[in-house]
Each structure stands twice: as structure tokens, then as C-alpha cells.
Amino acid sequence: MQKYKTYAAGYLFLLPWLIGFILLYLSPIIASLYLSFTKYDLLTAPKWIGFENYKTMFTDDYRLGDSIKVTFQYVLLSVPFRLAFALGLAMLLNQGMKLLGLYRTIYYIPSLLGGSVAISVLWKQVFDKEGIFNQGLSFIGIEGPNWIADPKYAIYSLIGLSVWQFGSVMIIFLAGLKQIPQELYEAATVDGASIFRKFSKITMPLLTPVIFFNLTITLIQSFQTFTKAFIISNGSGGPINSTLLYSLYLYIKGFTFLDMGYASAMAWLLLVIIAAFTGLLFLTSRYWVYYSDGRN
Amino acid sequence: MAINRQFKTALFHVIVLGCGLLMLYPVFWLISSSVKPTTEIFTSKGLWPSSITFEHYSQGWNGLRNIQFGRFFLNSILLCVVAVIGTVLSSSMAAFSFARIDFPLKNLLFALMLGTIMLPGHVTLIPQYIMFHEIGWVDTYLPLMTPKFVGDAFFVFLIVQFIRGIPKELDESAKIDGCGWFTLYFRIIMPLSLPALMTAAIFTFMGTWDDFFGQLIYLSDIKKFTVPLGLRLFLDSSGSSNWGAVFAMSVLSIVPSLVIFFLGQKYFTQGIATTGLKG
Numbered sequence: 032m033q034k035y036k037t038y039a040a041g042y043l044f045l046l047p048w049l050i051g052f053i054l055l056y057l058s059p060i061i062a063s064l065y066l067s068f069t070k071y072d073l074l075t076a077p078k079w080i081g082f083e084n085y086k087t088m089f090t091d092d093y094r095l096g097d098s099i100k101v102t103f104q105y106v107l108l109s110v111p112f113r114l115a116f117a118l119g120l121a122m123l124l125n126q127g128m129k130l131l132g133l134y135r136t137i138y139y140i141p142s143l144l145g146g147s148v149a150i151s152v153l154w155k156q157v158f159d160k161e162g163i164f165n166q167g168l169s170f171i172g173i174e175g176p177n178w179i180a181d182p183k184y185a186i187y188s189l190i191g192l193s194v195w196q197f198g199s200v201m202i203i204f205l206a207g208l209k210q211i212p213q214e215l216y217e218a219a220t221v222d223g224a225s226i227f228r229k230f231s232k233i234t235m236p237l238l239t240p241v242i243f244f245n246l247t248i249t250l251i252q253s254f255q256t257f258t259k260a261f262i263i264s265n266g267s268g269g270p271i272n273s274t275l276l277y278s279l280y281l282y283i284k285g286f287t288f289l290d291m292g293y294a295s296a297m298a299w300l301l302l303v304i305i306a307a308f309t310g311l312l313f314l315t316s317r318y319w320v321y322y323s324d325g326r327n
Numbered sequence: 328m329a330i331n332r333q334f335k336t337a338l339f340h341v342i343v344l345g346c347g348l349l350m351l352y353p354v355f356w357l358i359s360s361s362v363k364p365t366t367e368i369f370t371s372k373g374l375w376p377s378s379i380t381f382e383h384y385s386q387g388w389n390g391l392r393n394i395q396f397g398r399f400f401l402n403s404i405l406l407c408v409v410a411v412i413g414t415v416l417s418s419s420m421a422a423f424s425f426a427r428i429d430f431p432l433k434n435l436l437f438a439l440m441l442g443t444i445m446l447p448g449h450v451t452l453i454p455q456y457i458m459f460h461e462i463g464w465v466d467t468y469l470p471l472m473t474p475k476f477v478g479d480a481f482f483v484f485l486i487v488q489f490i491r492g493i494p495k496e497l498d499e500s501a502k503i504d505g506c507g508w509f510t511l512y513f514r515i516i517m518p519l520s521l522p523a524l525m526t527a528a529i530f531t532f533m534g535t536w537d538d539f540f541g542q543l544i545y546l547s548d549i550k551k552f553t554v555p556l557g558l559r560l561f562l563d564s565s566g567s568s569n570w571g572a573v574f575a576m577s578v579l580s581i582v583p584s585l586v587i588f589f590l591g592q593k594y595f596t597q598g599i600a601t602t603g604l605k606g
Binding site for chain 2: 049055066140152156251258261262265278282298302
């Protein structure tokens with residue numbers, strides 16, 4: 032009897048989440064898969080069209096091709112740079128010095144304001160032809176292009192924005208660095224190891240679980256970036272699709288053209304792409320992620 | 328030797344601080360532009376305005392189409408407060424259940440919950456939208472508020488991890504004293520989990536404050552617009568003609584996040600460091 036009371040209590044506390052899981056995750060996932068095989072404009076009933084949406088996606092939709100290209104470019108450039116900056120700064124700040132709190136805050140502020148419309152608005156100005164980025168470049172004698180208006184360069188302003196916001200990744204690295212026992216470094220110093228050797232033989236291996244974590248999370252997030260691209264291109268993904276990140280194109284298809292079936296199919300393709308990337312990370316992780324407790 | 332070392336330390340601080348300020352330069356520029364006279368915004372290179380004016384703030388605040396920017400602020404604050412209450416309450420309930428009560432299928436449900444963290448929101452987005460559309464909730468706050476009351480998997484996980492650190496003996500002695508599950512949750516575990524709850528609250532506030540996408544698809548009546556939508560509307564309708572006001576409202580729109588961050592900084596950096604996600 033007591034046992035069932037405990038079960039009931041367990042499910043009672045879990046009830047809100049369970050309802051949410053069924054209504055906001057489980058059923059939508061199934062519905063979304065179904066919708067991806069239909070044509071649905073929200074006003075008339077969904078019409079089953081089989082693999083038509085997927086066929087269009089792969090053979091007939093050049094904007095989707097552009098969008099995937101731009102998204103890959105964005106993810107594959109912004110993620111490594113973001114992680115590298117975050118790690119570099121974290122190591123610099125992890126010297127047991129004074130003012131750490133202040134510096135951490137300063138470097139975190141851009142990330143704090145990350146997804147906001149205000150920052151995207153600001154970024155439009157920073158990368159304007161006469162903007163402060165080009166002013167900085169002219170200082171060292173380079174004449175910068177009109178970043179946002181030039182299809183060759185527009186995506187780099189988005190990448191720059193993403194790299195600029197390395198703060199939260201940095202804080203996780205800092206926490207990871209603090210976990211590394213100082214004695215290891217002291218012993219290495221006694222043995223006369225160089226800074227480079229300490230980095231490659233102690234810091235890097237012991238930090239691999241944190242790198243793995245940051246890499247996975249940043250990757251998943253980057254594939255879903257929306258606000259930046261929307262504000263900077265006025266919702267168009269232009270010039271000439273050069274900032275048409277996948278999420279933005281999905282939004283345009285679903286909510287501007289009300290092509291809900293097609294947008295659902297796009298969502299599934301995104302799911303597959305993200306799953307493939309994270310799957311690859313997990314598969315390779317056993318070769319490069321080192322757990323000090325021996326589990327591999 | 329000592330002097331050399333001091334010099335190195337000083338140099339180090341100069342470099343770290345210098346790079347940091349360089350990073351913040353765009354933000355300073357934004358603030359400075361919001362108080363510069365219009366003619367100076369794009370012409371003067373320096374940060375320091377020749378004279379300070381708050382004209383842009385009053386222009387911006389007066390908004391457009393008879394709607395004051397304050398309206399957008401009130402809407403956003405309402406949304407955020409409800410979101411914070413809903414998220415903290417429902418996430419902590421689920422976390423308490425997962426961390427402290429034994430029941431069948433617990434491990435399976437926990438694994439499913441973790442799975443939802445990895446799922447890109449796009450997959451559920453469209454059916455959710457259709458569902459809210461069908462029940463007539465589009466263009467109300469309900470699609471933005473109700474989902475907050477079912478718990479956020481990420482925060483459930485965060486709070487579970489935290490509760491696991493609280494000694495289980497507490498539960499035993501409380502039960503001997505005749506505490507039921509609800510009293511245990513509300514009077515003992517919740518107060519002790521305050522750091523985790525605060526982290527969830529702060530993240531939720533900032534996440535909701537900046538959530539442009541959700542608000543964009545669900546709200547269309549300008550009277551219901553929130554700060555991100557108001558800002559974007561302002562940008563579109565007066566952008567090129569009145570950058571000063573756009574900048575002024577941009578500055579105002581980031582103030583709440585900054586205030587919350589500085590008030591809760593202690594919990595917040597802890598929260599990110601132990602969990603990492605979001606932001």
C-alpha cells in the first residue's frame with residue numbers, strides 16, 4: 032500500500048512534465064513526420080503527397096541548396112573559432128590572478144546579450160561600409176568591403192557575431208580548467224617540462240571531456256541560429272541568399288509561404304543533419320576524449 | 328627579479344583588460360550613439376559625444392502608431408514573470424520526483440527527458456503552431472506562456488543534479504517527523520535548492536526576454552508586441568531616418584538582462600559552469 036502511495040506521489044510530481052512531453056514533444060514529433068508527407072497551408076486540410084516534399088527539397092529547390100551551403104559555412108567556421116577563442120581566454124584567465132571576476136564579466140557580456148534584437152541591430156552598424164569594424168581596418172591600412180550588402184562577405188559578419196559571443200563557452204572551460212589538479216603542473220615543472228609540453232600533455236587531455244561537451248552543444252545551437260540572420264537581412268536571407276541560414280529559410284517556407292508540410296520536411300532534414308554530426312562526434316569521441324576515471 | 332615580475336603582471340592585466348574593452352567597444356558605441364546629437368552619430372569617429380542629448384530616448388519611448396515603447400516593456404515583463412514562475416515550479420516538481428521518489432519507468436522517462444534536450448525545436452515547431460492555431464490561441468500570450476508550465480528538460484536536469492547533492496538522510500528524518508511528500512518538496516528540498524532554482528529563473532528570464540522567434544510567430548497584434556518585436560518594428564519603420572531612437576531603444580532593451588545578470592551573477596556563472604547549455 033505504502034509502495035503505491037509512493038508511486039502515485041512520483042507520478043503526481045511528474046504530471047506537468049508528462050503532460051508537456053506528450054502534448055508538446057511526442058505528438059508533435061509524430062505529427063511533424065506525418066505533415067512532412069503532405070501539402071498543408073493551414074487553411075485547407077493536409078493533403079497526402081508522399082515523398083513529394085523531400086523530392087522537391089533534393090532536386091528542385093535551389094534556395095534550399097544555398098541555405099544548406101551557407102549554414103554549413105557558418106557552422107564549420109564559427110564553431111571552431113568560438114571554441115578556440117573561449118579556450119584561449121579561459122587559459123589566460125585561469126592564472127589565479129586578481130580581478131578574475133571582472134574580466135570574466137567583461138568577456139561574458141557579449142554572450143549575455145547574445146540572441147537579442149538589439150545586438151543584431153548593432154551588428155548591422157558595426158559591419159556597415161563606414162562602420163566601426165572597417166574603421167578599425169582602415170587604421171591598419173585595409174579598406175574593408177561593405178560586409179552586409181556584399182553577398183561574398185555577408186555571412187562573415189554573422190560568423191563574427193557568433194565568435195564574438197564566446198563567453199558562456201569560456202566559462203565552462205574555466206570551470207573545467209579549475210578541475211585539473213595543480214600538482215600535475217608542479218610535478219611537470221620539477222621535471223623541466225616546457226609550457227607547450229604541459230599544455231599538450233596535461234591540459235589538453237584532461238580537458239577533452241569539456242571540449243567534447245562544448246563542441247556538441249555549440250554545434251547543435253549553431254545549426255539553429257535564427258535571430259541574427261533574420262535581423263541583419265531584414266528577414267530575407269539576402270543579399271542573394273548569402274545569409275539564408277537554415278532556420279530562417281524554414282521560417283520563410285512555413286510562416287511566410289504557409290507551406291507547413293514542406294517546412295516539416297525541412298525540420299526532419301535538419302534533425303538528420305544534426306543527428307549525423309552529433310553521432311559522428313560521439314562515435315569518434317572514444318578516440319580522443321579522455322576520462323580520468325577510466326571510463327571510455 | 329621582483330620588478331620584472333611586477334612588470335609582467337602589469338603587462339598581463341593591460342593586455343587582458345585591453346582586449347576585453349576592445350570586445351565591448353561595439354556596446355560602448357551603441358550607448359554613446361544613443362546620446363549623441365543625430366548629426367554626429369555616423370560622422371564623428373570618437374566615442375565621446377560633443378554634447379549629450381536624451382532626445383532619442385524620448386522620441387523612441389513615444390514609439391510609433393500611438394503605441395509607446397513602455398507598452399512593449401510591460402508586455403515583455405508580464406511574459407517573463409509568468410515564464411519564470413511556471414518554469415521554476417514545474418521543473419522543480421519534475422526534478423524532485425526524478426531525484427527523490429522511486430516509481431516504475433523512472434529511468435526510461437528520465438532518458439526520454441534528456442533526449443528532448445537534444446531535439447532541435449524545429450521538429451516540434453510546426454505541429455505546435457498548428458495546434459495552437461486550431462484552438463485559437465495564436466495572437467495571444469498563451470502559446471508562449473502555457474509551455475512554460477510543463478517544465479523545461481534542461482532545467483529539470485540541472486535541478487536533479489543539484490538535489491542529488493542534498494543528503495538523503497534529510498528525507499528520512501523528515502518522514503519520521505511525519506512529513507508527506509509535498510511538505511518534503513516544498514519545505515525542505517526547495518529551500519535547499521535555491522541556487523539551482525535561481526539559475527533556472529535567471530536563464531528563463533533572459534531566454535524569454537530575448538526570445539525573438541517564438542514571439543515573432545505567435546504575436547501579430549502590435550498592442551501585444553514585446554520588446555524584441557517592438558524593436559524590430561521600430562527598425563523597419565523608422566530605421567534609416569531615425570537611428571538615434573533605434574539605438575536608444577536598443578540600449579533600453581538590454582538593460583533588464585544586464586540588471587538580472589549582475590544581481591544574480593553569483594548563481595549565474597555557477598549555473599553555466601556546472602551545466603553549460605543555453606546562452
